[in-house]
Amino acid sequence: MENISGKYLFLKEGIFYFNRRVPKDLRPHYSSAKISYSLRTRSRAIALARANSASVKLDEYWYHLRSQDAELPGKHLLRHGLSRPASTNSKVVTPDVLTLSEGVLTYVRLKGHGRPKTFERAAHRSCGYVIDVCGDKPLSDYTKADANAFRDALVKRGLTGSSVTRIFGTVRAVFNFAAAEQGLDITSPFSNVYYDRNAGVSERLSIPVEDIRRVQGKCRELDDEMRKWTCRGLMPLL
Incomplete structure (x- = not known):
């Protein structure tokens, strides 16, 4: 050898x-x-x-094995490899329908290449919130009632409307992508969920012109290096 x-x-x-x-x-x-x-x-x-x-x-397969074996701390984090709970509604679900946690793995694996770590963390965190509230169910088992309960839980946490919008956007992206990958003809219950998008969002006011001119006056007094570049027209003053 x-x-x-x-x-x-x-x-x-x-x-x-x-x-x-x-x-x-x-x-x-x-x-x-x-x-x-x-x-x-x-x-x-x-x-x-x-x-x-x-x-x-092999690296790809071993990644999934480790994900299934991992015990992640904190309820809001996904625990991969959870056994699928029995369906609580009357629909018959085929055994190969992805659960939401499996959908996240599919989403991150196929769309996460070249993305920053925040991309993966956002997917796991946002869908982890859904699992905390509604359970880790097959995609076809989630209902509008689940989506509304998820919304209410986020609002109860005191999140702003913009934060709720961002989380729902991530959940919808994961759900729709995973469903499409498996060829499921289902509509995401996390779409068109009503909530106050302006809740807790304060309007960001512009800096008053008087304050800008006051700062410019101080710059003229100092006559520092930045001021010299400004006088050359590279950074015009108001």
Whole structure:
């Protein structure tokens, strides 16, 4: 056996093999401590491409396994891998319908590439609020009554209308994307929910012209470096 470039690649009798150890925290999910199999090629370039593809798929799958095993503190945070509760309404739901927590994972996995950490945190936090109030149910089980209860809970927390709007926007985006990915022909109950969008929002007033001119006068008195650049026309005064 000859190790070559590429952490998960080795050569045996002219054939390239893929070999990667299973992380210790994921060993209970496997019957072996490593994954090893033939890549069925003698071409190094092809082997590297296939090994890279396999490694990416494993990283993706292991991410989901860790998400399912994670115990996240705080009720407002999602706990991935929660068993699905029995449906509380009369609709019959197929077992493969995504729950909201699974919908968040799908949303973040497919739309989170290249996005800042705040993108993922907002999705988890906003949908975590829904789960706190309404439970982690299959998407097709959520009703307008759930959406209204969610709204009431946010208002009770003392959030401003703009904050409620932002949270509802995130929940709608996750719900609609996850439903579309699974081909569900359902309308999001989190759309068209009424609340006072101006609640707690104060109007931001402009700075009075008198105050601006007073500051400009102080700048003229100091005659500092910024003032010199301003006098050259790079930053015109009012």
